[in-house]
Amino acid sequence: MPKTLEHNFVEQAPILRLEDLNKSYGDGCEYCSKEDAVLEKNICPKCHTVHALRGVNLEVYPGEIVGVVGESGSGKSTLMQCIYFDKNPSSGACYLTPYKEGTENIFEVSEQEKLKIKNLILGMVYQNPYLGLRMDFSSLSNIAERQIAAGSRNVHEMMDRSDELLSEVNISKWRAKEAPKNFSGGMQQRVQIAKALSSNPPILLLDEVTTGLDLSVQARVLDLIKDIMHEFNISMLVVSHDLGVIRMLAERTYVMLDGKVVESGLTDQILEDPQHPYTQQLVYSLL
Template sequence: MSRTPDNWLLKVTGLTKIYGEPNENTLALTGPQFGSNICPETESIVACADINFELYPGEVLGIVGESGSGKSTVVKMLYFDIEKTYGEALLKPYANAGVNTLDESNQKKRYIRNHLMGMVYQNPRDGLNFNFTSGGNIAEKLIMAGNYHVGGIRERASELLVKTEVPVLRMDDRPSNFSGGMQQRVQISKAIANNPPLLFLDEVTTGLDVSVQAKVLDLIRELQHELGIAMIVVSHDLSVIRMLTDRTMVMKNGRIVESGLTDQILQDPQHAYSQLLVSSLL
């Protein structure tokens, strides 16, 4: 992974999401220094504010923080699940980073999602259609990206299920008949079906048994090494961040309080909140 100032894959500037009606003081009266992301004057909620970062090809960036810190909001805006209030996201493979993807039409956003991104949600029901078979879920992603050859689709689905350690014999079973860990593996297969350059992972091990968590994390790490996909990994669990990521952003009350190399943050956290997170890991 070579990093130069110009070879970034994704560049995010000023990304902000506010629920409710903010006023001119809302951003100034919320954040870690106030211990709250609720504006005392308007009661609007600042889910996240002024998020800035660059992600490089093949890099894995972690976003860590407690529940309500805004970390999931960031990836859901970048994947167009929710609308931004302010901000810009430039993606190199799309229009040569010449347009703000967050301002594109719904049709163009669908194109970006289906060709250039993948998402693995905490709850497999958010990423899979439980009325389709596991193979059908993968086929759905391939068809949305313009692949219509039935034989080719089944071949690709088989290949992905093997890669994610789901028995191919179960390709025509519905995810509702699978364990939680296997549902996540099918969701990962679907997310990487089109070899996207960018993959979002939102709390993917939460709710899984510890032994299953380890297997899913091993799988993600192997796929990342093999395919070289850039990833943004959202987690409240620093052990997940330590295992998967190169760099980490720490969020609290909707703001980034610290960012840097993951090893650096784990060994020598500078912000009091980061120190608290790291001490809870020890």
Template sequence: MTHNEMRPLLSVRHLTKRFGKGCSFCRQPENLPPLNNRCPRCGTVWACNDLSFDLYEGEILGIVGESGSGKSSLVQCLYFDTSVTGGTATLSNYQDGETNIFLESPQQKRYIRNHLMGMVYQNPWTGLKMNFSSGGNIAEKLIAAGHFNVHHIQKRAADLLDHVEIPLSRMNEAPRNFSGGMQQRVQISKALANRPPILLLDEVTTGLDLSVQARVLDLIRRIQHESRTAMIVVSHDLGVIRMLCDRTMVMKQGRCIEAGLTDQILEDPHHAYTQLLVHSLL
């Protein structure tokens, strides 16, 4: 079945996020200089500028770009960590895909965060409570989604930690005692606690040793293969994108400058900036 015959799991249209009040000049985003996302008149930064894309079940979509390109702002908008300035996002498994989730109540946004999406942050200290035990971090996510059976919570936490290769002897230990790679794996297990159909991963291998990076990437691929979880993987590293992603969006200065199948983008990049990125990888 082709993507055209399938309904996207997530559909985003004209997503815009600005930092600053904006002015009559930059509220027409086409007025912004082509290689800059800061308004020359009022200084407002347009972190995401009219982004549209779809994500399908079981697919991994890569978002690549240099620091400051807006890719992290994009996933933070999707997970409601920051509010959008404009645009729509719909989920096919929420209100039959008819509702713009950005306009939902805080209560409904919490429901979406707890049941329909998981988030893995670049810094595990953002996604984990470092004073809780590893099992306690997973329990927190399960309880937020309405699971209160202690036996069920303990079993699910043990299964998840085992799945991400955290020794069960360390289940009651706080992640602050763990290495960076282990912290990321605990964070991934917490994000997966309620079997969300969508996982958002923001620069999850940045700062990890290469051998640890490889283990985390293998884990992500295994999860996607076993559970058909759809993922958005944000990275500035084309090696990560090449290893994981079916399709890729290239961002620069808040805009999508190129999008397509990952193989096509890496083997035949059209935009000069993408060519630069690809050649720096080679």
């Protein structure tokens, strides 16, 4: 019998760290700027400011998949869109280890630097493929667009890499030149994943990637995500309202309600021994 591997625990800094992230729509007032203000869900009863994110702290460590669950309207997607610069947070900080060793708050860098981070460090897969893909251009062009943005200029290399990625996500070669608008939802989602991966980002953001897909396609996309994690050792932040998806993918999970993280822990602990009343309700709703 060969000798088994030794396993030493390596202390690592988180690859992605969010600190006190806030996002509100509206100016806020004296009442809702207080820490202990009681809101109607996430809306201030006095000035009707919507507090989409309230003091979110979150960490993703290298090579791990972290889940974020919560009902719709809890701020999950806003969280993702803030990290990917689709929305400007009202306050807070985000540090990424691959960007200047995590010393700079990425919300405060120049637009040019933000683009660089978007193209080289982060990959995003949206719930709605229309947000992530240009539907009228071929799948290959879609992937090439990101490769060019990330600095590739050699057409042959780009083609080879695109072919490789598309076969990785099981899109057959003879459909690679077709526009994604002709594809099924599951295929579009897989093209999106290939596109996000094309610049080899160390961090992947997945926003409800399997929502609206039928079960067998869902399973295939999830298997693909797991394989990608094992193969490329990419860190992922996965947002879903589907506890089954989170259970399958994530080892650690954050639970969001009305813009706040109400509970976090090991995924099986969250599912079997939820501490917060809302999490209990969520788990009981699991089919």
